[in-house]
Amino acid sequence: MTPAVRCDGVVQIYKTKEIEVVALRDIDLVIEEGESVAFLGPSGAGKSTLLWLLAGLLRPSAGRLWLGDTEIGKLGPRALDRLRAADIGVVLQNPARNLIPYATAVQNVTFAQRAVRRRARRPAGDLLDRVGLTPVRDKPAGRLSGGEQQRLAVAVALANRPRLLLADEPTSQLDAATGQAVIELIRDLGETSVVVTHDARVSEATGRTVTIRDGRIGAEGRGGEDFVVVGREGAVQLPPEYHELLPPGSMARVEPLPDGVVLRRAEP
Template structure:
């Protein structure tokens, strides 16, 4: 649905050049929710605006739905943009218009009849749960309701792609969860591809199938969210899971401190009790966490193995065979 190749963006600012994006290439498959994660100044907003050419890249290629946007004439680009919806952090609603009027606006621009507009607006307000707010004005709505209006308006022209520019960053946690749930429902119900940018790790874990990590205008990593979270050493794993804090506790005599990252079937297996039964070792749990990421459980454990040296070695070999172990520290003797 989206393919960026070598996209760069340079701004002229105060007589000097500011590089916002450097050689960014990524691919978003049809029907997936793809997140771009990065802190302020990473280039996220520039990137998403390059996808619909609200910002024209200085270099590179931009293909959306199989079409090269940079080579289009203005009229062709206007038509292509009808297939790309966008929602914003600060909603961008018309304060003088009602909820129904805001949703109707892109349909009026497209030249639909009044009857067609009324039908489509009613359909969209029902989809986002705001049928009872059709005659209200934005000033009468909560932040979450305003964002729902923004989503309905973005969906009005029946786009195949929805761009989300930090759409939940100004919302409280409960409202954020509700809006993300709505976006996932729309994604699954309509088969809509969603590209969202965020600085919130929780947003990525809650809704994204795939993710790209952007730092200082460069793409440092991309892949499936669950795969990256479950693999120590990835940038996403580092951002999501800070190192375990064990203080000054020493490794037990003859023991081995081990960190495991778990996902999928491994997250449901009784690993510590399996080690104890099979190898006659003790597994002292020091710290751990387990959470659901999409439809998969992902977690980490930090524990110490103690027992006869041969038994500990065999237990570690078993863990390595399973592709799980990451040894932290050892005490010999």
């Protein structure tokens, strides 16, 4: 079966007149259909950049990226617009950017459904009820609170039954109970989803975590276990809790074992 998402050696470089900043380095990633993944890592690690690449809002500087059988980097602007309208739901970190401020909450949801057939649309009223916005369904989005706008942005992103849901910190402005309801909505509706988060509740609700540090995938979590990820050149990012044992710049011996390798600190 074709994966929902595949990244092959993706690199992203931000350029200015004076400097170049490498935001992502050699990202290899496969996400299967129906899988729910949380991107973790410190601020500035490259999580949101990877999310924007998956959404087609940026083009990779190098490498290739697929949504199903479609290579996103080869699409022109109109084809990208059609893909995002029909197949990708996006919740940006600033929820107001997802919304039409002068349109009501229910109008924002129905407007997002224009690009898909009627049978593919989720009932707007049901979505608003799931995120607790029925009492303000006829209120302009620009007059909603920050938390209400965040919930509305999630409903808008899910309105057209997207093949892929991408959400950048979707619970950052929500209290614990409301945040849990949004998490359950994203999980229960069953689409492939990728969430950038610092919220432990969100990462625990997903079946898989991907930790990004310094623009590289350094670790993954599956089934309650954490694993380091070996990069293209054999590089391994040690988790921060091991830096005291092997500080940056220290030397280590690599000793092969039948089922892997062991690193042992070596004195020069």
